[in-house]
Amino acid sequence: MNEVTVLKVGMADMKVAASGESLRTTGLGSCVGLVLYDELRRIAGMAHIMLPSSSIARENRINPAKYADTAVPGLVDMMARAGADPGRLVAKMAGGAQMFHFAGEDVMRIGPRNVESVKEALKKLGIRLIAEDTGGNYGRTVEFDSRTGVLHIRSVQHGVKEI
Amino acid sequence: MELFGQNAEFKLDVLREIGNIGAGNAATALSRLLDKRVNMKVPTVSVLPFEQIADRVGGAETVVVAVYLRVVGDAPGNMFFIMSLEQANRLLNVLLGMEDVKGPGYTEMELSTLCEIGNILGGSYLTSLADLTGMRLTPTVPSVAVDMAGAILGYGLLQFGTMGDDALLIDTTFFEGDRQAEGHFFFIPDPDAFPRLFHSLGVPME
Structure with a gap:
């Protein structure tokens, strides 16, 4: 059996797998792990999205992987350059949890807001979301196999799940 | 990241001292709570890429027990009291007088005990800091989670997220008994908090 190469996607980072690698990102809390996939060419992209909108950015050079509204088009571009057909992409995502509960503070709803914002950005580009495992109050580690199109999701309290 | 401008080294020293005083308290x-000797290491202050913050407690996937307090007032920020499962089990065994507490599946009672420990420790950290600086610093009601370190710490990085891909962390390690069972205090002041923090301590910003 061939060993599968695993590409690690860091926080506020995105990567493309075009030769049968797996994509993996660890410890998603309120962050969202988004996967785009061209099934025919077996090209996958993953982004570890941290914040809902680049409109709140105060950095000079925006890191597109960090914000939902820039990560989606950014990942599509990256995949197109690797040979994927943007018109054929479908999406899966996981994360967007609310790890802690407090009354009042809006920043605490960041998980659900990340999820909503990713959905909006996908819709804008006409990309269909075919599966998601979002929300809750627990962390997730995800791994996407670009040969099968399966997204493996692992959490501490809820075990392993595939979507 | 340009957080400090001039005298950056000196400012890092000042922050280290903040960690020292806060975590010391x-x-x-x-130590009083446990009626045992608790040791701590010299705090480290570092500007780290987001990815490396969880490495301080064993990596993004390591399961930890964390009590989180949001600090509100003059120098807002995020505070975490992070323990390994082993350390949390030990604390509970001592405090609740039970022999066989075993996480990560804690009972409500055990979780609320951990939360209260975090509350007391976070409170004493902040009180000493408020005394030192004359600033108003209040913790929110604490919240506890038993989960992957990366998922938990992500919350403490949101304020830095809009500024860049690094965050400033004041990390103090403490241990009770052997060094295997250690815990951490993480204080991550919001980027906007620094001018006030330094001003209150008489450190010129430029």
Whole structure:
């Protein structure tokens, strides 16, 4: 059996797998792990999205992987350059949890807001979301196999799940 | 990241001292609570890429027990009291007088005990800091989670997220008994908090 190469996607980072690698990102809390996939060419992209909108950015050079509204088009571009057909992409995502509960503070709803914002950005580009495992109050580690199109999701309290 | 402008080294020293005083008080409180000697290391202050913050407690996937307090007032920020499962089990065994507490599946009672420990320690950290600086610093009601370190710490990085891909962390390690069972205090002041923090301590910003 061939060993599968695993590409690690860091926080506020995105990567493309075009030769049968797996994509993996660890410890998603309120962050969202988004996967785009061209099934025919077996090209996958993953982004570890941290914040809902680049409109709140105060950095000079925006890191597109960090914000939902820039990560989606950014990942599509990256995949197109690797040979994927943007018109054929479908999406899966996981994360967007609310790890802690407090009354009042809006920043605490960041998980659900990340999820909503990713959905909006996908819709804008006409990309269909075919599966998601979002929300809750627990962390997730995800791994996407670009040969099968399966997204493996692992959490501490809820075990392993595939979507 | 340009957080400090001039005298960056000196400012890092000042932050290290903040960690020293805050965590020193918290360690004393913990020691009283347990009626045991609690040791701490010299705090480290570092500007780290987001990815490396969880490495301090064993990596993004390591399961930890964390009590989180949002600090509100003059120098807002995020505070975490992070323990390994082993350390949390030990604390509960001592405090609740039970022999066989075993996480990560804690009972409500055990979780609320951990939360209260975090509350007391976070409170003493902040009180000493408020005394030192004359600033108003209040913790929110604490919240506890038993989960992957990366998922938990992500919350403490949101304020830095809009500024860049690094965050400033004041990390103090403490241990009770052998060095295997250690815990951490993480204080991550919001980027906007620094001018006030330094001003209150008489450190010129430019």
